[in-house]
Amino acid sequence: MRRLDENYEFFNVDVSQWLNLLSTLPELSSERGILYLLYQGSEITQAFHSLQGIRPDLTGPFSSPAIAIRQLQESESVDAVIMFEQGLAVYLLAKIQAAFTPEMDILQYLELAQDSIDEEFGRRFHVWPQEFWGKGMFSLFQRIRTLLDELPPDFLFVLAIFEGKQIWTSLIVERIAGQIRRITTTRQLAPKSFETSEWQTDYKNLLQAVSQQINPPTLGFFTDDETLRFILQSESPLDFIRQARQRGLIIIDPIPSRIKSRL
């Protein structure tokens, strides 16, 4: 089953809002640097430090990947070590190209890539600390997959994050029969600018406009930029959302019963 409609519309997207939304995406970055290692047999053949560049001094024999990544993370004082076998990238690409089927959309193809990498985790692909891997780009696909699996096949999701009286970012996503059909922002609802005096009450104007001009929303999520940052940094986002909602810092309206029961 496709996740993205073949004729999906991405239109009337506000540039500033879109850039703000992209700025919230997880990045595989770190302050102390990441050490990337390529190995063949029992020898490290290439080493690259994200802050220092190529490190030829780190190449040479090692006992086992599991030990090497722990030792190097400590001795080099880096945030993470990522180590993989020479030829793995070419092998993985060949594998997913062979497994591709014409019905697949891009999200499914990326999931296929993610699954192939996961299969190699701890075998030909090693990360230390292991949880570091969950911070990268592939965790984003995992989150999208989880979110789409959680939500019903037909929904219209409205997200608005407010900064003072302005909308800092917004997103309107419509899914029909399990496939995303429309991606847009409040610019779709122009000419109304949705400047608010009190977003906790004025968000209803936005819901009304979406109802009138697109379809009745099935899920609305509204908060301010500061609360969003706390959510993104929280180790337990669901717990944080639960508490913030009780304090009126987050409004979820309408709220499907399935989600309500978890909050």
Added chain:
Amino acid sequence: MEQNRSEPEITTRIAQPLLKLEGNSIKVEGQQLPLYSGSVDYWRIPRDKWEGVLERISALGFRFISTAVPWNLHEVASDLFDFGTTDKQRDIEGFLTLCREKGLYVTVRPGPNVNAELNYYGYPKRILYDPEIQAVSAFGTRVIIPATPNPFPMPSYASEKFYDEVTKFFDAICPIFARHLAPGGAIAGVQIDNELPLLFMNGPFSADYSVHAIRWYHEFLEGKYPSIGAINRAYRTRYGNFTDIEPPRALATTEREALPRYLDWMEFQEYYVGLALSVLASLLWSRGVRGVISFHNSRNILPILPLNVGKTERELDIQGAGLYLGKARYDEIRRGILYLNTVSRLPFLSEGGLGTWPWGPPLDRSDQEFALLVAIMHGVRGFNAHMLVERNRWLGSPISNTGTVDETQFAFLKRLLTILHEVEFHTLQRNVPVLLFRNFEYERLSGLCTSSNWLTQLLGIPTELLLNNRTFSYTETIQKAYPAMWEAFYWGLSRSKTPFLIGDTDMDRPALSHFQTIFLPSFDFMSVELQEKILEYVERGGSVVLGPEIPYLGTDMRGCTILGDTAGLQAPSTRRPLVGLHEPFSLENGQVRVGTRPAGTIKSYGKGTFIYLGISLPPFTFRDEATEAENVATQILQQLKVEPVGDVQNFAVDEVYWGTRAPRVIFQANPTNQPQSARIRVAQRALLRDLWTGEQLAQRGPQEIALNPYEVRIFEVIR
């Protein structure tokens, strides 16, 4: 609905005057028009809004637009095409007529790949799943392009059946195009395909191993080598026929003697791209679409192999480039434009990004405006604002698809076009004495040694990690040492404020004569042709700065010391000295020295000079660290009497002085995130007019100019 006709009635236009590229502009209907253009996709704009949208474009000052004509939009069933009979959105003929009425010339993009964020990039899905048409990877799998929303198998551009299918579309669309060619009609140009090297994006052995491509591979080898004996000598093999030769599927050697076969595989990919464009062009020409400007689009601002600009411009008029880079990537933009200035007939941004695709680089308006100004500053002579008019799967365009405008972007573009026309920017020239060579022989080797692909890029795995470190018994790992030396030359020239352009080793001999000095990274091997070309250039009076090695092998990896023997250059037998604080670089009495040690030579040859640098430079990551490279370049240029241009006290600010005898237009760019100032050098009585504000500066003569972070200022010099 129009059935495809096998023998379309085509108006021949051979006898009529053809459009010409002349003086960095297109000569059409008695006018010399610089190629400033904007993208608009007629089929994505409501039919009743076409007129309003075109009027907005004209109001900006554009005389050209570019439009995609997607195959899979017009092919409504196999071999059945609709050009507006059933769906007015597909009325290409009506659109072209309207453009003509509005005084707009059009460049059409019939693909077959148009991308346009369209499903299957505009190819009909039915052809993509035909095994006879698909490209094949080294593992025998299909080559999947990870496109949104549908990944798809890339067609083989060597497949005859692929061209049979393309011909059906061209048979249908070309009669319409032919009726609308300029002069007389709106069509002034045609873009042939789009980003064709996409097929090779997954590394040196990603594609194309289809039977059709292997046939092309054999034809390429037969064209390159006079006999099977010659190839056996180069490869150290005993093949009986060219068709016995298997293409390499992985880099399975550590021996340099085995490399010629691999380097040929890399060169074959350039041949493949050139031949595919040539076949597509001939299909259009033979159907009456000729006499207009033809071009292709590169996805990178600095076209990289296998897209060889010299080779594509043998088939087409212009190899354009795409620009989607932010402020922080100033030097990538600069390099691309300095290169196109040298090797292209018309340095042209076929996609000068105004707006971006949804999953594209997160660029804001200030990024895009800065990037476009930087490209113009360094010599782009034409650009296509892409997308000028917004459409599905795009964001950030100046004009919406219903014709409303973003006032700020609109004002920027209007002012820019006014300035360019006012100073006749396309006619301005400047003196550039120095050329920095991209050495394609080493770039092919570097390309061969990488295993980066879209998956590793997505994971954020650095490409440097995936560049293997085999030395192949050379003095050093050329695939790593070459880019390091090239960077040292680039930053040395940049920081010393020397006007220079970037060329490549495929440039022909007459083109080199425009330059006083060439900087050429050189290592263990160099082709006979290149060694001879360099010798001839110096003999006729040019200067060549080369190093750190004197080549002693040809590209067949057999002994070849023409350059060193003829010019009397010899690499020192000792380890190359590292230039540094305590071991300074100097040029004295015909000797290159590092500290007290000899590290190269200055040799006269014919009417010119060789400067051989047998040195190592300390590695650097940022321009601020390239002090040694600057010192080396400055001393060499003083020796060769090449004058700097601009403010040598502040290398952070970049300047370009346009005008040959005296500056007429001066650009200053601040590519940093800090305020800067730099001195403009003009005659004492000269006045400066800020072209953006229109105001004349109060003071006459040389003066200090303040620049905000990421700002480009443009001044006209008034005498």
